[in-house]
Amino acid sequence: MTVGGWRAARVVEVADATPSARVLRVTVPGWAGSEAGQHVDIRLTAEDGYQAVRSYSLGSYGASETIELAVDEIPEGEVSPYLVRDVRPGDELEVKGPLGGYFVWRPGGADPVQLIAGGSGVVPLVAIARAAKDAGAAASLRLLYSVRTPTDAIYRDELNGSAADGGVAVTWRYTRAAPDGWEGAVGRIDAEALRAAAWPPDRRPIVYVCGPTGFVEHVADALVELGHAPERIKTERFGGA
Ligand SMILES: Cc1cc2nc3c(=O)[nH]c(=O)nc-3n(C[C@H](O)[C@H](O)[C@H](O)COP(=O)(O)OP(=O)(O)OC[C@H]3O[C@@H](n4cnc5c(N)ncnc54)[C@H](O)[C@@H]3O)c2cc1C
Numbered sequence: 001m002t003v004g005g006w007r008a009a010r011v012v013e014v015a016d017a018t019p020s021a022r023v024l025r026v027t028v029p030g031w032a033g034s035e036a037g038q039h040v041d042i043r044l045t046a047e048d049g050y051q052a053v054r055s056y057s058l059g060s061y062g063a064s065e066t067i068e069l070a071v072d073e074i075p076e077g078e079v080s081p082y083l084v085r086d087v088r089p090g091d092e093l094e095v096k097g098p099l100g101g102y103f104v105w106r107p108g109g110a111d112p113v114q115l116i117a118g119g120s121g122v123v124p125l126v127a128i129a130r131a132a133k134d135a136g137a138a139a140s141l142r143l144l145y146s147v148r149t150p151t152d153a154i155y156r157d158e159l160n161g162s163a164a165d166g167g168v169a170v171t172w173r174y175t176r177a178a179p180d181g182w183e184g185a186v187g188r189i190d191a192e193a194l195r196a197a198a199w200p201p202d203r204r205p206i207v208y209v210c211g212p213t214g215f216v217e218h219v220a221d222a223l224v225e226l227g228h229a230p231e232r233i234k235t236e237r238f239g240g241a
Contacts, residue, residue: 002030006043006094011087012066017154021072021120022084027065028095036061036131037104037124037208037236040069040097044079054079057124057210057236058098059155061131067095070154072120074240103208103236107135111206112199115143115168116189116219118211119152121238125210126155129168138168144197146173146189146215171197189219194226201227210236 013025039057060068073084087093105113105128113132115125122145132141143162147153153172163169173193174186185193199205207228209219216235224230 005096007031007096009093009095011089011091011093013089014087017070018072018152018156020084020152021070021154023059023154024069024071024083024087026067026069026093026095028067029065031065031067031095032098033063034058034061034067034098035101035104035106036127038098038100038127039124039236040067040095040099042069042079042083043094043096044082045094052079055099057127059123059126059130061127070120070123070126072154100236103210103234105131105208107131107137109206111140112203113141114199114205114207115141116146116198116207116209117143118146118189118215118219119148119238120154121209121211121215121236122154122159123210124236125208126158128208129159129162133162133165133167138162138166141168142197142199143168143170144173144189144193145170146175146211148176149174150177150179173197189222191222191226194219194222198223201229204229204232207233208236209233211238212240213237214241 009026009028012027015023017023043053045051056069071083074080117125132138159170178186209216216237
């Protein structure tokens with residue numbers, strides 16, 4: 001049943017993804033399905049009636065009534081520490097959605113697609129990568145994923161095996177510490193990193209950039225400076241500085 005667009009939902013599985021992030025699987029009876037790249041609003045209600053609402057991207061897509069979220073803990077945050085540390089299978093919460101029609105990927109486009117993620121911004125891009133693989137379109141997509149260190153990468157195993165498994169090619173960018181034997185640069189995504197890993201501007205890719213607000217703005221500026229058309233850059237800002 002929905003009241004004001006909110007559906008009662010139940011957490012069915014939680015799995016640690018990194019020291020600060022967890023993947024949650026949530027069953028939403030009556031869920032209408034979602035497109036790759038969409039998000040939901042999650043509403044929590046405390047015993048005293050206090051409510052908090054936050055947005056979370058879907059790592060899943062398609063018709064299943066069980067959706068997947070991945071939440072990274074913001075220290076001192078109101079909602080994310082609860083979702084990462086405390087929520088258990090069987091717990092109830094409310095879900096509204098799917099939301100967002102702009103930051104969405106659909107099969108059938110002729111242009112190459114560049115996905116660029118910072119931190120938990122990888123979640124909707126994983127949904128897109130999964131959808132592209134399922135549609136047999138993975139060869140036209142690339143993912144550049146910026147994380148502090150290898151252990152901070154949500155979906156690390158899936159993304160490490162992606163290209164070999166017929167999925168999207170993934171390039172890692174580490175901002176603080178790289179794995180042993182890493183020969184690439186360490187630091188923020190810059191023009192050099194984009195030149196090396198991303199589809200070049202003359203291929204006219206559609207670019208999806210997602211992550212903390214500062215990351216998204218920095219990457220979008222660097223893309224435009226390299227010659228990418230601003231109207232071909234889609235952004236999703238998760239908040240923060
Ligand atoms: C469309 C959309 C999709 C999102 N998808 C995801 C997702 O898939 N996974 C996920 O983990 N989060 C996602 N977020 C962020 C999420 O909605 C919350 O903002 C985040 O979990 C922090 O909530 P909080 O209640 O813990 O912190 P708050 O109590 O709201 O904030 C505490 C402090 O942290 C800062 N802050 C808030 N968000 C961030 C951030 N993302 N990075 C850095 N600082 C921040 C605030 O400015 C504030 O100073 C998404 C946001 C949007 C708008």
